[in-house]
Amino acid sequence: MHLSQIMPSIFAGFHLADTQDYLHCGESPTGRELLFLIDGFGADVLAKYGDDAPNLSALTSVAPIHTSFPSTTSTSLATLTTGAMPGAHGMMGYTVRVPRSSGRVLNSLKWDERVDPEIWQPVPTLFQRATAAGITVTHVAAKRYEDTGFTRAVFRGAHYRGANITSDLIGETVTALTKSPSFVYLYVNDLDAAGHSDGVGSEKWLAALKNIDAMVGQLTEKLPMGVRIWVTADHGMINVEEKIVMGVENNLLEGIATVAGEPRMRHLYLPQDADLAPRTDVISAWEEALGEKVKMFTRESAIAAGLFGSDVSLDASERIGDIIAIAQGNVVLLDPERADKEGAMVGHHGGDTDIESTVPLLTSVKN
Numbered sequence: 342m343h344l345s346q347i348m349p350s351i352f353a354g355f356h357l358a359d360t361q362d363y364l365h366c367g368e369s370p371t372g373r374e375l376l377f378l379i380d381g382f383g384a385d386v387l388a389k390y391g392d393d394a395p396n397l398s399a400l401t402s403v404a405p406i407h408t409s410f411p412s413t414t415s416t417s418l419a420t421l422t423t424g425a426m427p428g429a430h431g432m433m434g435y436t437v438r439v440p441r442s443s444g445r446v447l448n449s450l451k452w453d454e455r456v457d458p459e460i461w462q463p464v465p466t467l468f469q470r471a472t473a474a475g476i477t478v479t480h481v482a483a484k485r486y487e488d489t490g491f492t493r494a495v496f497r498g499a500h501y502r503g504a505n506i507t508s509d510l511i512g513e514t515v516t517a518l519t520k521s522p523s524f525v526y527l528y529v530n531d532l533d534a535a536g537h538s539d540g541v542g543s544e545k546w547l548a549a550l551k552n553i554d555a556m557v558g559q560l561t562e563k564l565p566m567g568v569r570i571w572v573t574a575d576h577g578m579i580n581v582e583e584k585i586v587m588g589v590e591n592n593l594l595e596g597i598a599t600v601a602g603e604p605r606m607r608h609l610y611l612p613q614d615a616d617l618a619p620r621t622d623v624i625s626a627w628e629e630a631l632g633e634k635v636k637m638f639t640r641e642s643a644i645a646a647g648l649f650g651s652d653v654s655l656d657a658s659e660r661i662g663d664i665i666a667i668a669q670g671n672v673v674l675l676d677p678e679r680a681d682k683e684g685a686m687v688g689h690h691g692g693d694t695d696i697e698s699t700v701p702l703l704t705s706v707k708n
């Protein structure tokens with residue numbers, strides 16, 4: 342089962358036109374649905390740390406869910422909210438080079454006012470489609486995300502309710518679900534942030550997991566009767582074991598003009614309008630230097646392999662690196678210009694391992 346199938350399946354329970362119940366969710370019990378997205382909550386978490394999360398463990402597991410590639414927040418959330426693969430929605434990673442921009446890099450979470458979010462991500466969201474059909478759709482998350490380009494690209498169509506503390510997040514969620522038909526998308530990033538800074542399984546990470554689990558317990562108590570709760574995530578996370586700084590004591594950046602992506606998955610771009618023939622030499626140099634520590638693709642071979650879905654638009658293809666490097670094992674590939682910041686992170690995601698690219702789907706109905 343795939344991340345792209347979750348929201349179409351839930352909205353099929355509202356009889357939203359042109360949706361399909363891929364996951365056999367069935368009819369919405371009372372026309373009130375809550376999807377709680379826990380950033381960084383991989384499918385392996387409850388198996389390893391379930392004793393620290395009794396409320397999450399008590400939910401019914403529907404199935405492990407495969408994310409899109411790369412296994413990163415911007416790509417996964419666009420896949421979730423559009424029901425489309427990256428090749429269609431065009432959110433191709435954490436950072437990508439903007440075509441025909443003299444090498445400018447777009448950070449998809451921080452955005453760039455020169456990029457129109459609705460042109461960059463052209464697929465109508467399920468929020469837009471549901472709102473047009475008369476379903477009340479609410480997005481509950483931290484206030485700082487409300488007016489961002491990323492929110493406009495991926496979450497447009499929902500009523501945004503910003504809240505910065507747990508009690509307010511719960512309050513906004515409960516209020517929004519008093520109506521029927523209604524759908525709430527609730528998001529927290531505490532687990533992801535703790536994983537990046539201190540690592541999966543660290544004291545800080547476990548504290549975040551316990552706090553989120555307590556939040557699930559409070560939600561279960563306060564939600565209106567009959568609300569169906571869904572819990573999922575955008576990616577899992579691995580802890581780094583080996584750091585490779587590209588271009589430092591190696592020739593990995595020879596011929597490369599722009600580095601994008603993130604430490605577990607790199608978009609590598611040759612100079613714009615350059616002959617692409619040198620890619621073969623670049624890939625050979627990487628494979629000789631790193632061996633099984635990396636998987637290498639050209640843009641064309643990545644598309645042919647279906648990394649971004651079966652259909653890739655021209656706009657999306659132009660954002661993909663001329664070369665793609667996917668770190669294997671617990672290796673990270675650091676940008677020399679950001680090596681201090683990237684190297685300080687313990688937890689990473691973006692690659693193609695099962696841990697990074699498999700998330701849970703849990704559910705229950707408030708009785």
